[in-house]
Amino acid sequence: MQWVQVREPEVHRQRGKWVVRQSGYDPATGRRRVRQLGTHTTKRAAVAQQRALAEGRAGTETETLGEYLEVWLRSKDGRVAASTFDQYAWALRRHVAPLIGAVRLCDLTPEMLDEWVGTLSAVDGDGKRRLGPTSARLVRKVLSMALEEAVERGRLARNPVRLTQPPRPERSRTKLGWTLEEASSFLQAVADHRLYAAFHLCLVTGLRRGEVLALRWDDVDLERHHLRVVQQLALERGRPVLKELKTEHSERLVTFGAATAAVLAKHRERQGAEAAFVGLAWQGSGLVFTTALGGWIDPNNFRRLMDRLVDQAGVPRITPKGMRHTAQSVGRLVVGDDKVMQERLGHSDIGITLNTYTHTVSEQHRRAGDRLDEVFAPPGS
Secondary structure, eight states, rough: OOOOOOOOOOEETTTEEEEEEEEEEEETTEEEEEEEEEEEEEEEHHHHHHHHHHOTTTTTTBBHHHHHHHHHHHHHHTTSHHHHHHEEEEHHHTHHHHHHTTBGGOOOOOOHHHHHHHHHHOOOTTTSSSSSSSHHHHHHHHHHHHHHHHHHSOSSSSOGGSSSOOOOOOOOOOOOOOOOHHHHHHHHTTTTTTTTTHHHHHHHHHHOOHHHHHGGGGGEEETTTEEEEEEEEETTTEEEEEEEOOTTTEEEEEEEEEHHHHHHHHHHHHHHHHHHHHHGOOOOOOOOOOOTOOOOOOHHHHHHHHHHHHHHHHSSSOOOHHHHHHHHHHHHHHHHOOOHHHHHOOSSSSHHHHHTTTTOOHHHOOOOOHHHHHHTOOTTT
């Protein structure tokens, strides 16, 4: 907090004009500080601003968008995850404030913001864009969140971002998930790798990358064939950090079969041999999947490892999240119960299960084609 307001704003005559002032003091030193909130040629205009300030619409005459966004950002610091705050700060300080931060909050219009959104995605003379469509949509969303709170607090009459159109998303050129055949081919190709069990578990359970890397042996019951998902390994400002899960739906019990239990048991034996080999250098994190010295696996390093193994296996490149997509697609085919799949994946809404993570499984389509072919077969064929 940089300044504490005292009493209501006041109107004063100053050098032939009317000014609106707000008394206050520095919270650290207690020294009196007065802020000038507006200058007007008539007393009526000054009194109108004074009333607006008293009614909670503070700053609407002089406060710039950049000033408001800094106040909004400070209100989020410590109240959201560090990675989320960094994302907000990147969006607002790099892509909003430098372009339209000097505009007064009360002067924002949908037309002005339409032009700003266009600037975010525009191609310059060198064929480069300031941001891709996905990043531009994110920046627009963060600004909309900030201005929505300005409306709720009486600083704006309405949120002008709501009246603009987001950039059109690009078609993804990256394959989101594997077919059942591709997933099987990948597992066969990496069967001898020390982290084979991690890839196997991702495809069987649909666990997120951070959930797999944070899984502890204490959370795994090989006899009863289930595991508990209770934490995640996330990246915060470039460093891996063990954290609680985002929502209560994410914390869950996930079952698996005897084959997966055997894979995990073999992995535990291998991990024990690694610990014995390095001796006192073993870090003993208690995690199921670790580095060769027993420490946390950086999520980015896991992604790079997967990229190399995917190329070696000769299957389409996907991300670790793509294995989750694959688990959902294959799960819908094999399990046939969307509610069960929702709970296994930790989705808060079954719509996410049905729409976001469903991709084509070629075997399912082949069966459908065969059946339709039989139905419409020519007579006598």
